[in-house]
Amino acid sequence: MTIQTTTETWILACSTTQIPENGGACVLINDQQIAIFNFTRRGEWFATQNLCPHKQQMVLSRGMIGSSGDEPKVACPFHKKTFSLENGKCLSGDDYEIKTYPIKIEDEMVFISI
Amino acid sequence: MENGTIGQQPASRVVVVGNGMVGYKFCEKLIAKAKENFEIIVFGEESRPAYDRVHLSEYFAGKTADDLTIAPLDWYFNNGIKIYLSDPITNINRANKTVSSHHGLTISYDYLVLATGSSAFVPPIPGVEKDGVFVYRTIEDLDLMQSHAKKAKKGAVIGGGLLGLEAAKALLDLGLEETHVVEFAPRLMPRQIDQAGSDILKAKLETLGLKIHLNKNTQEIAGEGIINAMHFVDGSKLDVDMLVISAGIKPRDEIARLSGLEVGSRGGIIVNDKLQTSDPNIFAIGECALHDHMIYGLVAPGYEMADIVATNLCNGTKEFKAFDMSTKLKLIGVDVASFGNAFIEEPDCQTIVYENKSKGIYKRINISNDGQFLLGGILVGDAEQYNMLLQTVNNKIVLPKDPENLILGARGGAEDNGVGVLSLPDDALICSCESVTKGQICHEVSENKIHTVDDLKKCTKAGTGCGGCVPMVKDLMLGTMKAQGIYVRNIVCEHFDYTRQELFDLVKINEIKSYEGVLDKFGHGDGCEVCKPAVSSILASLWNEMILAKGNDIAQDSNDRFLANIQKGGTYSVVPRIAGGEITPEKLIVIGTVAQKYGLYTKITGGQRIDMFGAHLNDLPAIWEELIEAGFESGHAYGKALRTVKSCVGSTWCRFGLHDSVTFAVEIENRYKGIRAPHKFKGGVSGCVRECAEAQAKDFGIIATEKGWNLYVCGNGGAKPQHAQLIAGDISKEDCVKYLDRFLMFYIKTAEPLTRTATWLNKMDGGIAYLKDVVVNNSLGIAEELEQEMAGLINNYKCEWKEAIENDNIRQRFTHFVNAPEVKDPSVTFSPLREQKRALEWSK
Ligand code: SRM
Ligand SMILES: Cc1cc2nc3c(=O)[nH]c(=O)nc-3n(C[C@H](O)[C@H](O)[C@H](O)COP(=O)(O)OP(=O)(O)OC[C@H]3O[C@@H](n4cnc5c(N)ncnc54)[C@H](O)[C@@H]3O)c2cc1C
Ligand code: SF4
Numbered sequence: 001m002t003i004q005t006t007t008e009t010w011i012l013a014c015s016t017t018q019i020p021e022n023g024g025a026c027v028l029i030n031d032q033q034i035a036i037f038n039f040t041r042r043g044e045w046f047a048t049q050n051l052c053p054h055k056q057q058m059v060l061s062r063g064m065i066g067s068s069g070d071e072p073k074v075a076c077p078f079h080k081k082t083f084s085l086e087n088g089k090c091l092s093g094d095d096y097e098i099k100t101y102p103i104k105i106e107d108e109m110v111f112i113s114i
Numbered sequence: 115m116e117n118g119t120i121g122q123q124p125a126s127r128v129v130v131v132g133n134g135m136v137g138y139k140f141c142e143k144l145i146a147k148a149k150e151n152f153e154i155i156v157f158g159e160e161s162r163p164a165y166d167r168v169h170l171s172e173y174f175a176g177k178t179a180d181d182l183t184i185a186p187l188d189w190y191f192n193n194g195i196k197i198y199l200s201d202p203i204t205n206i207n208r209a210n211k212t213v214s215s216h217h218g219l220t221i222s223y224d225y226l227v228l229a230t231g232s233s234a235f236v237p238p239i240p241g242v243e244k245d246g247v248f249v250y251r252t253i254e255d256l257d258l259m260q261s262h263a264k265k266a267k268k269g270a271v272i273g274g275g276l277l278g279l280e281a282a283k284a285l286l287d288l289g290l291e292e293t294h295v296v297e298f299a300p301r302l303m304p305r306q307i308d309q310a311g312s313d314i315l316k317a318k319l320e321t322l323g324l325k326i327h328l329n330k331n332t333q334e335i336a337g338e339g340i341i342n343a344m345h346f347v348d349g350s351k352l353d354v355d356m357l358v359i360s361a362g363i364k365p366r367d368e369i370a371r372l373s374g375l376e377v378g379s380r381g382g383i384i385v386n387d388k389l390q391t392s393d394p395n396i397f398a399i400g401e402c403a404l405h406d407h408m409i410y411g412l413v414a415p416g417y418e419m420a421d422i423v424a425t426n427l428c429n430g431t432k433e434f435k436a437f438d439m440s441t442k443l444k445l446i447g448v449d450v451a452s453f454g455n456a457f458i459e460e461p462d463c464q465t466i467v468y469e470n471k472s473k474g475i476y477k478r479i480n481i482s483n484d485g486q487f488l489l490g491g492i493l494v495g496d497a498e499q500y501n502m503l504l505q506t507v508n509n510k511i512v513l514p515k516d517p518e519n520l521i522l523g524a525r526g527g528a529e530d531n532g533v534g535v536l537s538l539p540d541d542a543l544i545c546s547c548e549s550v551t552k553g554q555i556c557h558e559v560s561e562n563k564i565h566t567v568d569d570l571k572k573c574t575k576a577g578t579g580c581g582g583c584v585p586m587v588k589d590l591m592l593g594t595m596k597a598q599g600i601y602v603r604n605i606v607c608e609h610f611d612y613t614r615q616e617l618f619d620l621v622k623i624n625e626i627k628s629y630e631g632v633l634d635k636f637g638h639g640d641g642c643e644v645c646k647p648a649v650s651s652i653l654a655s656l657w658n659e660m661i662l663a664k665g666n667d668i669a670q671d672s673n674d675r676f677l678a679n680i681q682k683g684g685t686y687s688v689v690p691r692i693a694g695g696e697i698t699p700e701k702l703i704v705i706g707t708v709a710q711k712y713g714l715y716t717k718i719t720g721g722q723r724i725d726m727f728g729a730h731l732n733d734l735p736a737i738w739e740e741l742i743e744a745g746f747e748s749g750h751a752y753g754k755a756l757r758t759v760k761s762c763v764g765s766t767w768c769r770f771g772l773h774d775s776v777t778f779a780v781e782i783e784n785r786y787k788g789i790r791a792p793h794k795f796k797g798g799v800s801g802c803v804r805e806c807a808e809a810q811a812k813d814f815g816i817i818a819t820e821k822g823w824n825l826y827v828c829g830n831g832g833a834k835p836q837h838a839q840l841i842a843g844d845i846s847k848e849d850c851v852k853y854l855d856r857f858l859m860f861y862i863k864t865a866e867p868l869t870r871t872a873t874w875l876n877k878m879d880g881g882i883a884y885l886k887d888v889v890v891n892n893s894l895g896i897a898e899e900l901e902q903e904m905a906g907l908i909n910n911y912k913c914e915w916k917e918a919i920e921n922d923n924i925r926q927r928f929t930h931f932v933n934a935p936e937v938k939d940p941s942v943t944f945s946p947l948r949e950q951k952r953a954l955e956w957s958k
């Protein structure tokens with residue numbers, strides 16, 4: 001069971017214009033690589049780990065985003081394994097899971113909580 | 115437990131000895147049937163959990179031990195299976211029903227399953243113990259071979275059977291200068307194919323670089339501690355510094371023997387139809403089991419055995435019956451298959467043989483004397499029909515009137531050869547690895563509305579073993595859907611209900627220029643990694659605009675998005691265009707300087723140009739700025755676009771050259787550079803029939819003749835090589851270019867996504883004759899339109915790297931961290947390789 005902390009600390013990641021529309025980019029926060037996705041089509045933002053768990057590659061932010069049914073997802077550029085942007089579950093039938101992080105936009109700035 | 119019956123008891127403890135392919139399959143089957151009723155404990159002798167031994171050879175072709183692993187250790191934990199690795203069972207105490215392990219564990223069992231497999235059979239030749247002599251069975255064996263091969267030059271394999279030839283291919287892959295195959299019998303694969311098939315196979319393998327010796331009996335392995343030669347009974351001798359013995363298998367029955375279980379006189383643990391050994395609580399499955407005097411050295415019968423024991427432990431009543439031993443060899447570049455009764459001869463049957471020595475094809479089918487049934491056969495050089503023929507034998511399908519069509523295929527354009535997948539009976543076994551029948555597959559398609567191969571794989575497991583049945587599964591699915599009146603079209607993906615060709619026309623008529631525009635107008639949902647690149651390619655083929663403009667960058671595959679190929683570790687490669695392979699000394703110096711400055715690994719590619727590997731994303735714009743400054747352009751190595759037009763030196767220098775092939779190649783490469791297509795395409799121009807540019811292996815190939823040029827189309831190298839076919843002969847340069855324009859544009863407009871020209875042609879109704887009609891005879895009346903469209907693309911060409919570096923907006927995208935643009939990805943690391951460097955191996 002996960003416990004939602006009530007005292008989330010929000011960290012400024014970048015400005016909204018730095019992430020391409022309907023695409024992703026990577027930010028460096030406390031030595032961690034975080035992938036941020038600007039899903040303009042859905043009017044939603046997502047943040048996940050940048051590391052693809054399949055072959056340990058730092059690339060998820062360079063993947064294509066899209067949907068499977070209603071679920072928003074990202075496809076790793078290497079072997080096209082796909083992951084839910086909502087809960088991090090691998091949608092291509094493997095046991096992997098990626099971390100997702102809370103994200104919010106204020107005054108055209110992107111904040112995440114890690 | 116009563117004698118001889120197998121009953122279900124709550125939480126019985128099952129101990130499995132051996133964690134190979136079959137031992138694993140048994141666990142999987144038992145868990146799936148009744149997880150709660152059993153406590154499973156597994157002992158494995160090897161240090162890693164079960165891996166895919168069938169595809170072991172791919173370890174030398176780049177697969178890692180991890181890739182080969184069937185299920186990670188987590189799988190065992192999550193399913194409550196206790197597993198002890200590197201701890202073989204050394205003793206069975208049948209009276210107390212316990213086993214004890216090498217590390218000293220003693221564990222009691224209710225049922226014991228022996229899945230100990232087999233080991234390589236090593237004949238007692240003096241000298242087998244010497245250094246440099248190997249067997250080929252486990253990942254450890256391969257690691258040992260790999261390290262020895264570094265200092266070896268000449269290798270040999272004893273055994274010309276299925277496994278021996280695979281081992282020989284592995285030696286080739288390891289880079290040995292010479293590889294010999296030594297076979298005792300007068301032919302190769304003596305258990306599978308006949309003399310004529312062996313002759314063709316031998317010729318084929320020799321072109322791959324193997325040296326084959328038949329009728330050779332090895333007398334001694336010579337050398338001081340380490341092998342240096344083999345001596346044969348006929349007095350001859352072969353100098354080698356590495357040897358792999360692959361002369362058969364020996365069932366691992368040693369613990370069974372020790373505990374007094376019955377074993378065969380030539381090895382193997384004797385089992386009955388329920389796979390019980392002489393002790394009814396002990397079972398043996400896989401390659402260690404001897405059923406009806408037979409050891410099955412293949413994985414499919416082993417899987418069947420695993421299923422039977424798991425079923426019977428859950429109160430089922432399945433029995434093992436003699437299993438089909440049909441096989442297909444996986445050697446890359448040579449198809450070999452044998453099925454059913456391959457060796458039966460006249461007068462017991464009628465035999466039809468097709469042999470084409472120049473193409474290296476041999477096919478034989480054996481037909482019952484009344485002409486009704488197929489009994490068996492052999493295929494060498496082309497085993498495309500294997501699945502269908504096997505089904506025809508196994509299901510006793512009545513043959514069509516002209517059975518020779520079964521091996522000659524459709525001739526004269528007619529497609530139907532009388533036996534289609536849908537005519538198979540419902541219980542026809544389609545996937546023998548997972549024993550899935552036609553009925554099961556069709557049921558999922560018609561009742562549960564499963565309409566993609568991936569989903570079928572998930573719900574039936576068909577095609578997840580060796581993968582050989584996947585084409586059949588697809589045909590069955592499509593056939594069933596058609597039979598139900600579902601109009602089957604190869605729609606792009608869940609977001610577009612159109613085929614690529616339909617979408618191409620819609621985008622064109624409506625003049626849409628961005629991915630989002632196409633999705634809004636013709637699609638639904640948010641797109642995905644399948645339709646994004648497919649639509650991007652259509653947009654590029656139609657308008658030839660800068661692919662990164664108009665927000666289209668995020669709809670590109672990573673390679674197109676960053677105008678470079680992504681590689682292991684997340685760096686990129688840089689390939690400038692070197693048209694026709696021609697380059698000035700000045701430009702060579704520039705490449706050297708740039709590579710040195712940015713620390714790039716350089717290599718001459720198979721496409722006659724130079725690749726620089728290992729560039730950081732952040733460095734790409736600066737690298738290209740310097741290259742463009744020196745007059746280079748993008749080589750589109752990352753795009754589904756023209757790659758290279760390979761040339762031979764031709765009449766400018768060569769004494770045989772008929773025309774100037776270099777100039778022609780340079781012109782053609784510059785003509786089509788940058789043009790996007792459903793897949794990449796390549797060309798070649800040779801100055802005479804000696805064909806040094808390998809033009810007939812390319813999507814289009816041009817060869818000089820006395821009278822002009824011959825134009826060939828739809829060739830392919832790669833995984834499934836295919837020769838290009840002549841579409842026009844002895845034509846002028848101008849006609850050649852005209853036909854090429856039409857041909858390429860027709861391909862661009864009508865092929866499915868990611869379909870090379872060869873595959874496109876293979877699927878085309880009417881084949882090359884039809885294509886020739888369209889391109890040369892203008893049978894559709896679209897020739898002029900095609901030429902004009904091509905002219906539009908050619909006129910719109912711009913070097914996209916030049917545009918990228920000149921556009922600040924685009925340039926900014928080439929950073930790893932948007933909030934720290936000057937920081938390069940710190941996770942990128944290299945390891946040294948000769949005087950250069952290489953990407954780090956995938957971790958874990
Ligand atoms: C660099 C090079 C190997 C080399 O060191 O020589 C190479 C490297 C790659 N090849 Fe190749 N191929 C290279 C020549 C070839 C050739 C030989 C040729 O062109 O004459 C072939 C066989 C000919 C053919 O295509 O018919 C070839 C058949 C393939 C295939 C299989 C295509 C097929 O239809 O079966 C793939 C996979 C694919 O495209 O889907 C592939 C894919 C690749 C990719 C792009 C794999 C990938 O997706 O990452 C490799 C990119 C490496 C990189 O980071 O740049 N490469 N590849 C060669 C680059 C040539 C060039 O200058 O552009
Ligand atoms: C290179 C190669 C290519 C092949 N290609 C094909 C092919 O194309 N098609 C095909 O159908 N088959 C192929 N095979 C054969 C196939 O791999 C085997 O049929 C299959 O692996 C048999 O499975 P198994 O579990 O019975 O034996 P194995 O996979 O050998 O597993 C037995 C395991 O038990 C362990 N063991 C032994 N004794 C003990 C003990 N006392 N305690 C604990 N553990 C023990 C062994 O170390 C081993 O890990 C190939 C084999 C090889 C080597
Ligand atoms: S193909 Fe002909 S012209 Fe070209 S190099 Fe070979 S022999 Fe010379």
Ligand code: FES
Pocket residue numbers: 052053054055056057076077078079080081
């Ligand atoms: S590394 Fe991401 S899918 Fe393989």
